[in-house]
Every structure is written in C-alpha cells, then in structure tokens.
Amino acid sequence: MKRTMGWNLTLAAGLGFFVALVGLPFWWVVSGSFKLPQEIIARVPTMFPQSFTWQHYDKLLSSSDYGTYLVNSVFVSGLSAFLTLLLAIPAGYAFFRLEFRGRETWYRVILLAYAFPSIVVLIPLFTMFAKAGLVDTRLALIIVNVAFALPFAIWMLRSFFGSIPREIEEAARLDGGPPLTVLRRIMIPLTAPGIAAVAIFAFVTSWTEYVFASVMILSDAKRTIPVGFSGIIGQYQVDWGLLLAGASLAILPVVIVFALIGRWFVTGLTEGAVK
Amino acid sequence: MAVTELRNVSKSFGSVRVIEPLDLTVQSGEFVVIVGPSGCGKSTLLRMVAGLETASGGQILIDGSDVTGKEPSERGVAMVFQTYALYPHMTVRENMAFGLEMAGVSKAEREQLVLKAARTLQLENYLDRKPKQLSGGQRQRVAIGRTIVRDPKVFLFDEPLSNLDAELRVQMRLEIAKLHRELGATMIYVTHDQVEAMTLATRIVVLRDGRIEQVGPPSELYADPDNTFVAGFIGSPRMNLMPAIVHAGDGEGHAVIDVPAMGLKAFSAPLRDRLAALPGEAVFGVRPEDLVWARDGEPSDITLTCEIVEDLGSNVFLYNAASRDGSIVAELPRGVHPAPGETVRFRISDGASYLFTEAGARL
Numbered sequence: 001m002k003r004t005m006g007w008n009l010t011l012a013a014g015l016g017f018f019v020a021l022v023g024l025p026f027w028w029v030v031s032g033s034f035k036l037p038q039e040i041i042a043r044v045p046t047m048f049p050q051s052f053t054w055q056h057y058d059k060l061l062s063s064s065d066y067g068t069y070l071v072n073s074v075f076v077s078g079l080s081a082f083l084t085l086l087l088a089i090p091a092g093y094a095f096f097r098l099e100f101r102g103r104e105t106w107y108r109v110i111l112l113a114y115a116f117p118s119i120v121v122l123i124p125l126f127t128m129f130a131k132a133g134l135v136d137t138r139l140a141l142i143i144v145n146v147a148f149a150l151p152f153a154i155w156m157l158r159s160f161f162g163s164i165p166r167e168i169e170e171a172a173r174l175d176g177g178p179p180l181t182v183l184r185r186i187m188i189p190l191t192a193p194g195i196a197a198v199a200i201f202a203f204v205t206s207w208t209e210y211v212f213a214s215v216m217i218l219s220d221a222k223r224t225i226p227v228g229f230s231g232i233i234g235q236y237q238v239d240w241g242l243l244l245a246g247a248s249l250a251i252l253p254v255v256i257v258f259a260l261i262g263r264w265f266v267t268g269l270t271e272g273a274v275k
Numbered sequence: 276m277a278v279t280e281l282r283n284v285s286k287s288f289g290s291v292r293v294i295e296p297l298d299l300t301v302q303s304g305e306f307v308v309i310v311g312p313s314g315c316g317k318s319t320l321l322r323m324v325a326g327l328e329t330a331s332g333g334q335i336l337i338d339g340s341d342v343t344g345k346e347p348s349e350r351g352v353a354m355v356f357q358t359y360a361l362y363p364h365m366t367v368r369e370n371m372a373f374g375l376e377m378a379g380v381s382k383a384e385r386e387q388l389v390l391k392a393a394r395t396l397q398l399e400n401y402l403d404r405k406p407k408q409l410s411g412g413q414r415q416r417v418a419i420g421r422t423i424v425r426d427p428k429v430f431l432f433d434e435p436l437s438n439l440d441a442e443l444r445v446q447m448r449l450e451i452a453k454l455h456r457e458l459g460a461t462m463i464y465v466t467h468d469q470v471e472a473m474t475l476a477t478r479i480v481v482l483r484d485g486r487i488e489q490v491g492p493p494s495e496l497y498a499d500p501d502n503t504f505v506a507g508f509i510g511s512p513r514m515n516l517m518p519a520i521v522h523a524g525d526g527e528g529h530a531v532i533d534v535p536a537m538g539l540k541a542f543s544a545p546l547r548d549r550l551a552a553l554p555g556e557a558v559f560g561v562r563p564e565d566l567v568w569a570r571d572g573e574p575s576d577i578t579l580t581c582e583i584v585e586d587l588g589s590n591v592f593l594y595n596a597a598s599r600d601g602s603i604v605a606e607l608p609r610g611v612h613p614a615p616g617e618t619v620r621f622r623i624s625d626g627a628s629y630l631f632t633e634a635g636a637r638l
Contacts, residue, residue, distance in 0.1 A: 167359075170360065176348030176378055177377050
C-alpha cells in the first residue's frame with residue numbers, strides 16, 4: 001500500500017516528536033556539561049553551546065571521589081548482571097523443561113517478590129546483613145540486586161525458551177545431548193536476544209539502585225554513583241556544571257553495555273529451523 | 276539394522292487413551308509405513324519408539340533389548356521431523372556432526388562421515404551454509420543426513436514430506452526409497468498420505484483411533500482389505516461403498532445381492548469366507564477403476580448419470596452426484612468425456628468387488 005504525502009508528513013512529525021521527547025533531555029545534559037558556568041545559568045538558555053570547557057569534568061574527577069564511585073558502580077552492576085544471568089538461565093530452563101509438582105504455582109509465586117516495595121524489606125534485610133557482617137560491603141548490594149532482578153529474569157527467560165520450537169530440543173535429545181549441553185549449545189545461542197534483554201535489565205536496575213545503596217553502604221570509598229553523586233552535588237550549593245558532567249559520565253557505561261549487548265538483538269534467529 | 280518390537284504398547288494422556296494396547300513387529304531392513312487420518316495416534320506411536328513419549332503400558336524392544344524406559348539417545352534410533360528441526364545457528368556440517376560429536380566420535384571421523392552422507396544426499400556444496408540459506412527440499416535432506424551419519428539401528432520418519440510442495444514431495448519420496456534400498460536399513464515412517472504409504476512401504480500399518488486396523492504389504496491392503504475403513508483409506512479416489520441387501524449365498528463363495536443406490540440387482544458378489552453367515556444387509560464396495568466403461572452393445576451391470584467429469588490427464592473420473600454423500604465414482608478410459616446429464620454404462624470387473632458387514636468387517 002502506498003502512503004500519501006500527508007500521511008508521510010504526519011508520521012515523520014510523530015517520529016520527530018518522540019525522538020525529541022527521549023533525546024532532548026540527553027542533549028541538554030551532555031551539551032550543558034561542556035558549557036561555561038555563566039552560560040549554563042544564563043537567563044536565555046542556549047540550545048547549542050556557545051562556549052566549550054572541560055572544567056566540570058576536571059573538577060569532578062580531581063576534587064571528588066567520583067572515579068571511585070564509578071568503579072564501584074561498574075563492579076556492582078556488572079557482577080549483579082552476570083550473577084543474575086548465571087542463575088536465571090538454568091532456573092528459567094528448569095521452569096520450562098522439568099516437570100515437577102507445583103511448577104506453575106511456583107512460577108507465579110516468584111513474581112510475588114515484586115509485591116513488596118524495597119523500603120518494606122529494607123530494615124529486616126539490614127538487620128540480617130548486619131548479623132552476617134555484610135553491612136558496608138559491595139557484596140551486600142550485589143546480593144540485593146541479584147535477588148530483585150532474578151524473578152523477572154527467570155520469568156522472562158522461561159518464555160524465551162518456550163518460543164523455541166519443541167522439535168529442535170527433541171532433535172538434540174535424539175542426538176544424545178545431555179540437558180546441560182543442549183542448554184549451552186542449542187538453547188542459549190537461540191535465546192540470545194532474551195538473554196541480552198535480561199542482562200541489560202539487570203545491569204540498569206543495579207546501576208540506578210539508590211535505596212539499598214544509601215543504607216547498606218556506610219564508607220565513602222564503597223559508594224556507588226547514585227548515592228555518591230548525590231553527596232557531591234549537595235555538599236555546597238548546586239553546582240550545575242558538576243551535576244551535568246557527573247550525569248553525562250553516569251550515562252556512559254550504560255551506553256557501552258547497550259552497544260556491546262545490542263549486537264545480540266538479532267531477529268530471525270530461528271529462521272530455517274522449522275518449516 | 277534391527278528388529279523393532281512393540282508388545283502390548285499403549286498410551287494415554289491423562290484419562291484419554293490415544294493408543295490402545297497393540298503389538299507390532301518391524302523386521303530388520305523392513306520399511307513400515309504407519310498411515311491413518313490425523314489424530315489416529317500414528318505420530319504418538321512413532322514418538323514412543325523414539326523415546327520422546329513414554330509408553331503408558333507395554334514394552335518396546337529394539338534389537339532384542341528392552342528400551343521402554345531408556346533415553347532417546349540410548350535407543351539407537353534417529354528421527355526425521357516433519358518440521359526438519361535443524362539447529363538454525365549451526366551450518367549444515369555442524370548440524371550433521373552434532374550427534375556424532377555427542378557420541379564422542381573423533382573430529383576427523385566426523386568430517387569423513389558428514390562428507391559421505393553429504394555426497395549421498397548431494398549436499399556437498401552446501402556444507403557451510405546455515406539452514407535459512409537452504410530451500411525446503413535441501414533442509415529436509417540435511418535432516419535426513421543428520422540421521423544417516425549416525426548409522427542408527429532404526430530410522431524414524433514423522434511425516435517428513437508434508438511441508439514440501441507437490442513436485443518436491445515426489446522427488447524426495449523417490450530419494451527416500453532409494454536410500455532405503457541402498458542402506459537396507461529398518462525404517463518406520465508415519466504419514467497421512469496414502470500415496471507415500473503405497474509407494475514406499477514394504478508393509479503398511481493402517482491405524483485408526485489408536486487401533487491397528489490392518490497390517491500388510493501395500494498390494495494386499497489394496498486388493499484384500501479387512502474392513503471398510505482400510506478399503507476406503509487405501510486407494511484414490513476412494514472405494515465406492517454402498518448399502519446392499521443380501522438375498523442368499525450361492526454356496527460357491529458368492530452372495531447374491533441388490534445395491535439399490537447403483538441400480539444393481541441380483542449381483543453375485545465374491546466372499547472372502549465362503550462359509551460366512553450372511554446378514555440381511557451389508558455394505559458393497561467396488562473401486563472406481565473396477566467399474567469398466569461399457570461400449571455400445573457390450574453388456575453392463577450399472578448405469579450412472581454423469582454429473583461431473585474430472586480429467587487428470589492420465590485418468591478420467593466420472594462422478595454421478597459429486598456434491599452428495601454416497602456419490603459413485605468410476606474411471607473412464609482416456610478420451611471418453613460424457614457430457615453432464617448423459618448416462619454411461621459400466622460393468623463390474625469379475626471378482627473385483629467386496630462385501631462388508633454393516634459394522635465394517637469384511638465378509
């Protein structure tokens with residue numbers, strides 16, 4: 001069907017609107033981080049920077065612990081995402097493949113984990129972690145992040161496993177593949193888009209997690225970006241240049257993760273397998 | 276090569292019985308085709324042999340050893356799926372070698388076996404392609420190649436040709452027949468296509484509602500069906516089956532009958548069992564090709580009014596009431612094209628008609 005000119009213009013305008021909606025704040029933050037302080041607070045805001053400076057970045061990295069926070073965040077989020085996958089893939093496969101009593105019930109029950117706001121479990125968790133000597137360790141954050149990402153990850157991966165034609169797995173069974181080999185050699189490559197989606201989900205939730213990070217971590221050297229950074233900008237008055245530079249740097253690892261993992265988002269992965 | 280034996284094997288899904296307890300022995304080197312309408316349990320039966328479904332009762336023996344509780348890979352069987360079920364992220368070579376790799380065959384030997392199978396199936400030029408770069412027929416060949424390389428005791432085929440177009444289906448059918456001859460392997464093949472069954476099988480098993488209706492060589496099933504189901508299922512167009520009134524036996528293996536729907540009176544129909552007790556009413560069967568067109572002046576048994584003529588080129592079929600149940604189909608010689616409404620006379624070939632009880636059993 002051929003679209004009319006009017007339709008094309010409407011679609012382009014709609015597309016432009018949504019691109020601006022998502023893109024403009026990013027542009028504002030990133031471009032602002034390079035502006036001189038007087039331009040940032042100028043009465044008439046500038047869309048395109050009239051000045052250029054590294055001074056905010058310089059200040060951020062030299063006179064604050066931002067670098068440490070960044071490393072902590074990458075460590076906590078990276079490891080959380082990795083552990084989430086490590087546990088969710090076999091668990092999702094088990095929920096999909098194995099038949100056991102109450103499978104469907106358990107499958108639904110795991111999502112109940114999201115029924116409780118994090119603030120509700122915060123105090124009891126803190127007490128438990130204190131007893132286990134985990135307070136003020138990055139491990140505590142990893143445990144919490146994994147625990148909160150896991151139910152959704154399992155839930156999502158199971159449906160990805162379910163989308164693979166049954167015959168492929170049966171053929172692998174006939175070929176003599178033990179379950180873990182079938183999982184590794186056949187199922188994981190075929191569910192790569194799902195695994196990538198789960199990895200990004202787990203990484204981003206850890207990256208932006210604030211509540212637990214603000215309570216479980218006591219020493220400055222172990223803080224992650226959301227908590228540490230909020231301290232930097234609150235210390236004096238609001239230093240907008242510093243804020244924008246910090247926000248820009250905080251986006252960067254997420255963009256890198258998307259770029260690396262995004263390659264797995266290939267469509268038509270099972271094309272040619274059946275029919 | 277191995278004898279496959281099903282002893283009293285049954286299958287239920289929950290409270291639904293899909294396979295009644297049945298016995299079947301497939302001899303070494305035999306090509307057994309299981310046919311039946313969809314939902315008759317034929318695929319379930321095959322999957323039980325493969326080990327993809329567990330039997331609810333009975334025993335399955337391959338090569339003398341009980342495999343009923345064994346894993347699919349421990350049974351020495353290989354299966355070609357209706358949907359090919361290739362590994363989409365692997366090349367043709369990897370697809371074919373995967374089973375060998377799992378069996379611990381060395382890399383060099385794997386390569387050799389894959390090449391040999393690829394040569395048999397004319398796939399040498401495609402070994403480095405992924406399944407999505409292949410045509411339907413090539414994919415099906417890869418699926419077959421994957422089974423050949425493993426040199427299984429029994430080959431299992433689950434409607435392997437039903438996803439192919441008509442021309443390719445004929446070609447692959449011939450290739451499978453050739454393969455069976457070359458390998459001399461035991462093959463069990465499931466299909467709902469009776470042409471595939473007739474052309475490939477050394478023996479056909481006709482299955483209905485999880486019960487075996489008849490087992491025998493194709494020609495036997497065609498010429499000597501046990502019941503109306505087999506009579507109707509084997510042969511295309513299907514056998515004409517019409518209610519008949521039985522008068523008496525002639526004591527020499529015939530029953531004297533009337534078939535009102537055909538206008539047939541006092542016809543002498545052959546009986547399988549000359550001593551059978553004859554019921555008052557029965558079902559009369561005659562194949563379209565056994566209704567012989569009678570020229571002017573030749574004697575005839577029945578007269579049909581032509582409603583539709585189907586000319587397939589090699590065959591011409593006349594239907595007397597195409598839209599209704601109980602329509603009679605007759606084969607015409609090539610080139611004979613009666614006009615709709617015209618009456619055509621036919622003779623019934625000697626000894627080529629059948630009589631069944633109303634319940635369907637052969638008389």
